[in-house]
Amino acid sequence: MMPGQTSSLRLPSFLHGTFRSVQQKTRREGLRCGEQYRKDGTFPEPQQLLEVPPGEVVLTHEVVDIQRERPAWRLYMVSNLMGHLSETSSGEGLNPFPMRNDYETYFRETAWGSLFFATTYLHPMSAERMAQRLHAVLRFWEPLQGARYLFKKLGATHTLEELMVAACGWALDAWSPEKEASVQVRLEKAAERMARASRDDSIEAILRQMSRALSSERDLKHRQVLADPIFQREGLATLDPVSFERVSGACTAELLALLFDWDDKIGVH
Incomplete structure (x- = not known):
């Protein structure tokens, strides 16, 4: 104590x-x-x-x-x-x-x-x-x-x-x-x-949590693409410092918001 x-x-x-x-x-x-x-x-x-x-x-x-x-x-x-x-x-x-x-x-x-x-x-x-x-x-x-x-x-x-x-x-x-x-x-x-997490440390933690985030949401349209670890890693690498800081803790709700943003962008292309 x-x-x-x-x-x-x-x-x-x-x-x-x-x-x-x-x-x-x-x-x-x-x-x-x-x-x-x-x-x-x-x-x-x-x-x-x-x-x-x-x-x-x-x-x-x-x-x-x-x-x-x-x-x-x-x-x-x-x-x-x-x-x-x-x-x-x-x-x-x-x-x-x-x-x-x-x-x-x-x-x-x-x-x-x-x-x-x-x-x-x-x-x-x-x-x-x-x-x-x-x-x-x-x-x-x-x-x-x-x-x-x-x-x-x-x-x-x-x-x-x-x-x-x-x-x-x-x-x-x-x-x-x-x-x-x-x-x-x-x-x-x-x-x-x-x-003491570096950006790389946070990325590894986020990747461990992505499957949990994906399994908690059924409305994502491009689930197969979003579930690809290579796609996830490339997407995380493009985030600016402020956006990355937002998801750096690997909180499921924050990752869901990121997945929906990616999902919308996939639909545009």
Whole structure:
């Protein structure tokens, strides 16, 4: 356990309650954070942290939140908070991206923030950003193990290890395919490899994940061409640095977007 950490998981009080109450509290917290950030470029700490009793369930994805009148730990509602960061009292929106990036950087250094950013699909999903997110979760591994989690399947309560496989299995398959090791060890290897990945390293990870991306989508018109490793490698070689950075983590959703782009271009020629 890292110095200064507690052995139990604590979440901000604004993430606990009925759906409506958490919605209201996270909006207020987002406005509070946005106001301070605009003043001095910093974020305030949550006003209260509550201990999650051992074994209690934390909701990490909206699709499993079907009992909205029931008080619960609603971690996924951090996204609602972030949606209000750029609001102003005058109603004029600001560019949200620098503020959201800074919010992630700051609160990724908390147990609750590390888990939210590792298990929630938020751009960028590059190798560099995902390495930072996985390293953060690993720093808080012990307290995060105390809770149980609901992700995308109703009634399927996950341990931390099971949650990370469900949410980040694509990263494990692409960057740490050695399945005989524990989930924690595989995450450590994946994070280290992502952090120091060259363009060639990312290409090899992407090629390992292409079959998974192809199998998850039935609407691609030129599947046989797209499935050719030579075609994939040549296509990746033509990407400009910004486009390549977007797919460098080998996230399945990002690869699907790339495949659809290639599919459309094949149809033109």
